[in-house]
Amino acid sequence: MAMLQLFVDGREIAVQEGKTILEAALENEIYIPHLCHHPDLKPAGICRVCVVEADGALVPSCRAPVAGGMAVRTGGAMVDRVRRLAVELLVVNNHDDCLSCGKNSDCKLQEVARYVGVDPKRLKRFKAQELKPVIDSHPFLIRDYNKCIMCGICVRTCEEITCIEAIDYSFRGYTSKISTLGDNPLQESKCTSCGECMVRCPVGALLSKGEVRPAYEVKTVCTYCGCGCGIYLSVREGKITGVRGDRKSPVNEGELCVKGRFGYSFVNHPDRLTTPLIKRNGRFEEASWEEALDLIAAKFQEVQVKYGPESLGGLSSARVTNEDNYLFQKLLRSLGSNSVDCCARL
Ligand code: SF4
Ligand code: SF4
Ligand code: SF4
Ligand code: FES
Structure with missing residues (x-):
């Protein structure tokens, strides 16, 4: 050009x-x-x-x-x-409780108001008196209508980026707002909860539930599926507190699905298995990896001898690396079986 x-x-x-x-x-x-x-x-x-x-x-x-x-x-x-x-x-239509807002110091309205030089005292008498609803029934997102500037970025994201078209402008005049078809809760609409709209919202009108500012971030790859989206994990006090897409990753260019963006609580969940379990006398008991692997090898041998190698099969996972999956199929084939599959097809 x-x-x-x-x-x-x-x-x-x-x-x-x-x-x-x-x-x-x-x-x-x-x-x-x-x-x-x-x-x-x-x-x-x-x-x-x-x-x-x-x-x-x-x-x-x-x-x-x-x-x-x-x-x-x-x-x-x-x-x-x-x-x-x-x-x-x-600004007059905005609830300006900036100190308690998750977007404080990262808000486009603050940035623009600072540049233009808005005088809050002069605007005080025009301020909207009634508070609008804050919708927090969604499992991951909070929509605060008091902070929405009706820029339409969320609507266009849902239309142009995710192609879901779950939200749009609705109603008229002062009652105009962003909502779903029939003004139903987002979780009851065709929204896939990907959070792409939230990521692009320039103010604190769409926020992730429970997300806090991290102490540091760790660049890694989402382990949920074979796409391998690039992500940054937010970490604070040794716990994952949020996820953001890596815009430089050629795989996803910053975009994520609901699993990659919000499905991280299992990492620190108290019910998460951290050791192998062996069932003894009808009850699962914690065991060491040596015990567990010895038991698996013995059972494999038993089945192999009794029913032949083709009776063995293995299910691997989309949440491990290609290299791990490669080794897993090698293991099964070395035992004489071609029956290998992946949890993503279950
Ligand atoms: S979470 Fe995703 S699907 Fe739902 S409204 Fe936002 S962009 Fe659309
Ligand atoms: S992107 Fe945020 S501020 Fe803009 S219309 Fe959507 S919710 Fe409102
Ligand atoms: S963010 Fe979603 S699409 Fe991307 S790797 Fe994770 S699970 Fe797969
Ligand atoms: S940025 Fe140009 S009209 Fe909003």
Whole structure:
């Protein structure tokens, strides 16, 4: 694609034809405040916070394509007025209990309000008085309508990324909100609980239940299925407290399914088996690995001698590595059986 030259606040930059003004500015480390823009999604032009002056006209920079020789102003009296109004309307409708919010210091509304310079005292008398519901009936997600800025990122994620289309805008005017068909609970809709919408929500309106800031993260691979998605485990006090997708992983580019994102509590669960169990006198008793493996070898031999090697079979797991599965089929074949399968087909 051809490269175009344009001027942003008097600075000449070169960008590929077809880019939007916002993309061009961000690529060149020129900040334009924005809320409903997400790099993974098609531009929607909903929030109007990204407004700029392009060749004398006000345009939402996330939707306006660049043109050769274009002169863009990211500020100025007219731009500031429109942008301030857009941000203030969101702030007055927002429950601003930032200190108790899981998104505090990582919130796009905070970032934009700081840039625009919103005065909370001036807005106090316009503040919404009634609290909206906080929906926490879902097993993994909390939806706080008091913090929703109606940017539609969750809706577009569910449509463009996961192709599920479980949520959309519903109702009108002040009662307008994001909900499922028939305003039913998310867990009763066709939502697959992947959490992709939550990951992209720019504010604290969609949060993961019980997630706390980690002390550190560990880069690893999800063990639930053969896809092998790249993940980062959040760890605090020796326990896994959350999972995020690795955007640099070529397998999943940061996306995860419900198992990979939320199915980690088994790791620290008190009922988790940590030693082999051998059934003696009708009761399972803890045993060492040596005892367990000796017993398995003896039973295998017994069956092999009595019924022939083809009577043996093995079920491996999608949760182990390819190398482990390779060794497992080798073991079964060395015992004379080709009956090997995997739990993913059960
Ligand atoms: S959790 Fe996944 S499927 Fe459910 S609404 Fe969000 S993006 Fe859609
Ligand atoms: S829940 Fe989050 S992503 Fe969805 S519309 Fe509200 S603020 Fe935007
Ligand atoms: S996140 Fe889901 S799709 Fe990806 S490896 Fe884990 S279980 Fe498989
Ligand atoms: S970021 Fe451009 S209109 Fe919202």
